[in-house]
Amino acid sequence: MAGTDDLAIVELSVDDAQAGLALSAEAHWNQNEADWRFFLSQGIVLGMRDRDHLIATAALLPYSAGNAWISMVLVTAKWQRRGIATRLVDACLVTAKRRDLTTWLDATPAGAAVYGPLGFTPTLELRRLRLTAPAQEANTRAPPAGNLDDLIVRDQRTIGFDREMLLREFSERAGSRLVSAGSAMALIRDGRVARHVGPLFAQDAPAAVALVDAVSQSETRPLIIDAVHSQADFIKGLTASGWAIERPFQRMRFGRPTTQGAEPPFAVAGPEFG
Numbered sequence: 001m002a003g004t005d006d007l008a009i010v011e012l013s014v015d016d017a018q019a020g021l022a023l024s025a026e027a028h029w030n031q032n033e034a035d036w037r038f039f040l041s042q043g044i045v046l047g048m049r050d051r052d053h054l055i056a057t058a059a060l061l062p063y064s065a066g067n068a069w070i071s072m073v074l075v076t077a078k079w080q081r082r083g084i085a086t087r088l089v090d091a092c093l094v095t096a097k098r099r100d101l102t103t104w105l106d107a108t109p110a111g112a113a114v115y116g117p118l119g120f121t122p123t124l125e126l127r128r129l130r131l132t133a134p135a136q137e138a139n140t141r142a143p144p145a146g147n148l149d150d151l152i153v154r155d156q157r158t159i160g161f162d163r164e165m166l167l168r169e170f171s172e173r174a175g176s177r178l179v180s181a182g183s184a185m186a187l188i189r190d191g192r193v194a195r196h197v198g199p200l201f202a203q204d205a206p207a208a209v210a211l212v213d214a215v216s217q218s219e220t221r222p223l224i225i226d227a228v229h230s231q232a233d234f235i236k237g238l239t240a241s242g243w244a245i246e247r248p249f250q251r252m253r254f255g256r257p258t259t260q261g262a263e264p265p266f267a268v269a270g271p272e273f274g
């Protein structure tokens with residue numbers, strides 16, 4: 001088995017979007033090329049290559065007010081369990097420390113096993129839910145369009161720092177929709193295998209569930225949503241409407257606590273973005 005010590009950590013560029021996509025598709029993740037382009041242009045994406053072949057990645061995405069997200073921690077199956085993810089995440093943390101950034105991530109169970117020993121501590125939990133068969137035919141009762149400035153303000157209130165750059169980029173993508181009904185508002189964007197609903201804000205669980213029901217009746221592709229686990233009535237409402245819980249994610253933080261959001265959202269933008 002080849003060693004990994006001679007594999008250098010390199011910084012990737014937007015030219016690596018397709019190779020990154022191949023790695024996330026291998027892990028059956030939902031990111032598409034637009035997601036990779038966002039990380040590669042707005043963040044610092046580190047990788048390792050075996051000859052010309054990209055075999056591993058980890059991304060550090062700086063946000064605002066001293067916060068950053070770590071994501072896209074991927075190691076191709078053949079190279080797993082040789083310390084590569086640990087080296088790449090450690091390199092992200094060195095960069096974050098240099099910039100005095102508190103780092104956050106949403107870990108899969110396998111990822112949490114890597115991050116715990118590095119010093120990340122758990123915060124809230126998420127549940128990924130999937131609706132494989134929404135409406136057969138998009139009906140005309142689609143929820144009305146929401147206001148992007150409102151979404152940005154509500155996002156900042158819940159996560160505790162500004163993510164205008166991310167939310168504007170999402171909403172400008174072809175196929176994205178920003179919808180609103182009553183107190184609820186959600187962004188929907190394309191993914192590789194499913195459309196992603198989130199972030200989603202609402203005053204209460206019934207309003208959040210009603211908006212998701214309206215969205216699912218106006219969408220024809222499979223949908224996924226990353227719900228905050230403590231929003232128990234929301235998750236109960238979704239499962240009653242046919243959504244299936246697929247997997248957990250554990251939010252973790254490395255570094256000093258920064259501003260806490262006032263209230264958790266019902267669903268987040270995605271584990272790769274927070």
Ligand SMILES: CC(C)(COP(=O)(O)OP(=O)(O)OC[C@H]1O[C@@H](n2cnc3c(N)ncnc32)[C@H](O)[C@@H]1OP(=O)(O)O)[C@@H](O)C(=O)NCCC(=O)NCCS
Nearest residue numbers: 073074075080081082083084085086107108110111113114
């Ligand atoms: C999770 C993943 C990135 C780990 O990459 P890796 O290079 O194999 O990780 P490391 O070799 O640095 O692992 C360090 C330690 O973490 C733990 N660990 C890593 N993968 C694990 C797994 N699948 N199950 C349980 N523990 C695991 C082990 O304690 C390991 O040390 P050991 O091999 O000496 O026992 C890789 O399995 C992967 O790409 N998985 C699919 C995508 C994914 O889930 N990414 C994480 C997103 S948060």
